[in-house]
Amino acid sequence: MELEKKQYQIDFSKIRDRVRVFAPATVANMICGFDILGFAVDEPGDEVAMYRVAEPGVRIRSIAGDDGRLPLDADKNTVSACVKMLLAHLGLENELGVEIELTKHMPIGSGLGSSSASTVAGLFAINNLLGDPLSKAELMPFCVEGERIACGHGHADNVAPALMGGITLIRGYSPLDVIDLPVPNELYAGIVFPQVDVPTRDARQLIKQKVLLKDAVTQWGNIAGLIAGLYESDYKLISRSMQDVLIEPTRAILIPEFYEMKRIALSAGALSFGISGSGPSVVAITRGRDVAERATAEIQQHLTGCDIDSLKYVSAVNIGGPKVLG
Template sequence: MSKTKSKKIKAFAPATVANVACGFDVLGFAIHGLGDYVTASFSDEPGLRITSINGDEGRLPKEAEKNTAGLAVLSLLEKVDEAKKTGIELQIEKKMPLGSGLGSSAASSAAAVVAVNELLGNPFTTNELLPFAVQGELAASGTAHADNVAAALIGGFILVKTHNPPDVISLNTPEKLHCTVIHPGIEIQTKNSRKILRKQVSLEKAVTQWGNLGSLVAGLYTNDYDLIGRSLHDEIIEPVRAVLIPGFSEMQQAALDHGALGCSISGSGPSLFALSTSQEQAEEIGKAMGVVLQSIGLEYDLHISKINTAGASIV
């Protein structure tokens, strides 16, 4: 095997918080400390193969067409003529829990397309990789939505104008923002949490939600933390999904009582996120939310992070 054939590229993509309360399927941001690694290398055997998956407890499929990372890479390879007959192998390292509401599938998809793009000599820009990474979400949730995967790929806060084709806008990230994420020791599958959502909402609730979304974007751009806090309210999705998360209302109230700007469900849950303006405050919020879960006998993981503005990268 030649030197080129023996080359290996390893990429990392971070965990993400999607929806951000009032922005169902259109808002997301990336965090530090959690994420997935994907290593891409050439193979003498044509086609795409996933040779190993670590950290998934044997639950994820290795068939490329059924795997989020595999599906994303397959869509990329279709657009590169010289790569269609090339053999490529992927090794996936899951460094975050499955079904946590932190964009596990999106991190794998984003890391995979970044690694393979580098392996092929970077035929695409980061933004051009987004449609391929979005295709990976089909394997996870049955819908190609871009809120998690765009945040994982690009970093920072993102707004999804359209999903098909993905049209994504990077938003301003206020410097002081810190995120507390608490992950109760239960699992919620995105496909299942989408099934319980109502197909129709009242005009009154929709108007309130539009106002919150618009004012949240305004708060991000003007670094107005009070406005951000007044905007982090979900009229439509949170009331439905909250019933799936033990202690949700108590955790949310504990976060607000300890200075959180706002607190809601991360993605489809069961993780909750809270935003605040300092590391110390974020830690106090996490402790208070943890007390609630301890009182009902649930174990949990806690993560404190500033907003990750880097996104996916080559290791």
């Protein structure tokens, strides 16, 4: 990770004793923008409580809501590992001690940026504890490293919207270039998480490394159309642009009842429907909350009839990103 070396003024007398932070879940790819688009939602999300302690170093006190799946080892957990990186970058690794309590309010492996929410919450918390010496843009590379630890691929389509809020475009990685996009007032997401297992690594391995030029051209047009639609608040343009011809056809086979869920959502009035991140969560993009509520309720009813348990979330786009709770 290449980071610009600069001097940060840390006033130890102003370091807080504790802070509690919430960071939101995210919908990566935004259907047609694989690895370059994403947006944050109001719920679910994760919480990190961080405490200043006398003994230098970073330790995890507890993790709740993960069913024992996440490591307590500070070098292996994305939250603590990224906090350690940040403290080392600031030259504080041997001067400051912190302990972390992580509370998972979102399912792991859901396609909703579970690791991203935790990482962003942890980095936002340590930065706030220190008096906010780094901007969000300066925190971003540490968030990306958290994704590399979690899934082996340092992408930003989850961490960028989780940290910045709103809808983000990852224009490039060398250097990292994150662009905030406008959010139409009535844009909503109806998310359904079918409780089936689709590991991120497995989902990525299914993706074709080569695509037909005609399909690439279609996808480029859809991404450009979506961005234009966001700037113009043109819901018809947003709807016809949010089509994925590259990734969805492959990943959909891992998600039971995907095409029936899509039919239900579109029949309920959704602008578009697709996979959130690597799945298995799916998302109906709608104009207005009532359509999102109706689409998710009908999808859940269908899944129940197929003996598939599910969770649902309905949210406008989260504009603020992480927030200090206390």
